[in-house]
Amino acid sequence: MSLGSSDTVENSGRWPEGWTDPLPRLLLWFSASAATWLVVGLALLIVAGVQVVNPAFLGGISFLTYGRLVPAGINALVYGWGSLAAVATILYLLSRLGGVTMPSGRLAYCALGAWNLALLLGLCAILAIGGNGLLLLELPPFANVTILLAYVAMAIWGYALFRGRRIPGVFASSWYLVAALLCFPWLVVTGNVLLVWLPIPGPAQAPVAAWFAGGMLNLWLAPVSLAAIFYIVPQVLGRRLAAYNLSQLGFWSFMLFAAWCGMGRMVGGPVPAWMASMGFVTSFLMMIPVLIAGVNVFGVLKGTSEWTLPLRHAAAGIGAFAGTYLLAAILAFPPVAGIFNFTDIAVAVGLLGLGGFVTLSLGGLIQFVLPQFERRDSLAEKLGSWHLWLTIIGVGGAVVCLVLGGILQGFAQSDPGIVFSHSVDYVMPFRFLALLGLLIFLAGAICLFLRVHRALVRHLITPP
Amino acid sequence: MNRTPPVIVGVVLVFASAWLGVAMYSYMTLGYLTSVPDKASDSTLPPALSGLADAGQRVFAAEGCAYCHTQQVRPASISGDIEKKLGSRRTVARDFLYQQPAAFGYLRIGPDLANYGLRAKDEAEVHRLLYQTGSAMPSYRYLYIVRPISGQQSAEALVGLRGSYSPPEGYEVVPTPEARALAAYLLSLKQDYSLPEAPLEKAK
């Protein structure tokens, strides 16, 4: 690797002669795209949510029915918001943790453009002609191929940054970043090939589909989010993580169990017994990395008074991380799954993972880097903290409502004496409140959108 | 000094274990499941889908029905599905033999459909539900055509529509080919036979 290898160690804080570090600017552009997709995705899901509460809303319009809005919204959140923010995070953090940078961001900007265009067209295709019913694989093949190629163009830089790093140690964040870097293409290729392009027979599809959909969070967005948290906390505090000697154990246990725990959704489902058991056991064992990550972060946060915005993001993010996997483990316990697996609690797990854990962690990193681009006024600060608090209140409130409603729904749907439509009536007030929570979350997302775009505009009109 | 290989090799091994264990294993075992002979009907189980129903499952997928409807009955040991008469046995992988894609579903925002074909009265009822819903389901009006009656009313025109859904005088509502296919698919959803790995159970 030629990246900075000519530099001496004394020089390790600076870039090679003549290089300007393109990464902060790259992160700004990526964040702008990602924040836009966050707003778009949430808006689509909220329209879908209104239809759950009131089925007549926008009724009978083909491209605005629930069954098309939901895949469009989820894909916008995962491939637009989560994945773009994750790619930027990977590049930025690997550069920082390795003491190297890229000579130019041109390829990454091209990839970003292609990614955005493919996603936009793909979402339009979903709305116009419908998806294929496979969660997170609904985008038409051209979109998925483009996204994959764009990813590879950037992942090569990510790998180069990692290989070219100039310091001997490897920080825990780097492991998570490299793991995510490897897992995303493998997952996407496997899912698309086995389920869409050369579909395997129906009986084999359920486990693969559940594993793929789980993997997009567990093996792709979650490791990057954890890396962001582990980076932000010691950076802000200037202290090292507590119990860092456990971090290797935490990383490997996380990877091992996260690789399987997507099967936890199939407990009681049409998969052989061992797969369902594996899903539950690994979901349960996820408590080990959750505990270690919690000890790592909260041990150093204890008694701190320097509560900056990124630090609050990280703390809330690690809380959402623990909550997501705790809820998922409970939900995968077979007797619990038998009652609650198909209720709104499962929605709550996804919302807490994607809306809470991923959004707060990656949003935290974006807001950690953003100040260098913006005028340091109170509006930027306000937008930032509104984003944090509205997200926490919105996601938290929606999750609580969904869990409570889901408990009611689960019992009602298991009771032979209650007809299905009544179980829907019982849960409706909770869904309504959860929808309000989503609206608050959307308001928080708009704050992030405004803050990032404000910085972007300022950056564009005032060249450095 | 350069610790690249251990991390990358380890991650690849860990990922490969799950990839082999879930994706490849499913493909090599469940992917090679075949239908089983059935003496009673002198055919094979699960029953093959008719051509119309086969087209209907693509409509089912495109309209995103699987986001609200599962097609899996869970065993009586952990859930009340069988007691609730959603089916007379658990759903197993072989039930999806002719499904492409397998619409197993993650959520029950709407009721389970694994045995909808046994519950539905007739095709007219399915069309009525899709058109005017009457439940928490959105209307799939756009899968139907409202057209003036020319001569005699069409045999497949929807009857019993209420309120704003009933067509104006002199008009009729007829299903598009997509709606007909979707209804055929929904009516084909029956798991009322025994499979070797999942014999029928009795509701208590």
Added chain:
Amino acid sequence: MSDPQRDSTSPQEALDLVELHATAAREPVKLWLLGVIMAVMFVGGMFLWANSGGFSSSVYDPARLAAGKDNGAPKPAPDPRMLSRRLYMQNCGACHQPNGMGIPGTYPPLVGSEWVLGQEWHGDNHLVRVVLHGLQGPITVEGRSFNNVMTPWGGVLKDDQIAAILTYVRSEWGNSAPPISKEFVAQVREETRERRAAWTQKELQEIPRQVSPPPLPEPTPPPTSSPSPVQSPPAA
């Protein structure tokens, strides 16, 4: 209180961060924590093992036996009594009837028969001879006389099959008499090697009564060979 707008623009800070943690990573891990983690993993592993259904792709409910897995899987050992019953039904049931009552006036009953149970002058050796070489009427069974012919079975059935059938008829339908061992059948067959004709009641009455020694304690291997008379070659 540090600068709330502090950011990470300096790469040097990130590098310090890595070095700061490099030493921390080498601190020993607390043993009790490792113990707890091992215990949790052990519990998880035990659960998985107990609920894996043998990691078979056709087992959905581990509680239920591997249904539908009948190809290649070893079957449970067949019940020897069921095999004996099948041998009886195939070879004897046509005349003596599945219920062992025979046909009045034509075929004598086996239920409560002194011939079968070894009562009065009848010994186990007489019973085995009858089966080996057949019987020519007239005979008396339970006080009634029959005049018919029983075909010889010595060329068709093997020793263990004859022993199994006789043991079965002596313990079925309310009969209860000790079993006949295959060694005893072999012994009688050896003693009567020269015999070709069917026995008569008169001939048998002249032979002293013998009783089969109880079968060896080893689990009598069920007659696994095909019970079909056609396929069993006569002893060369």
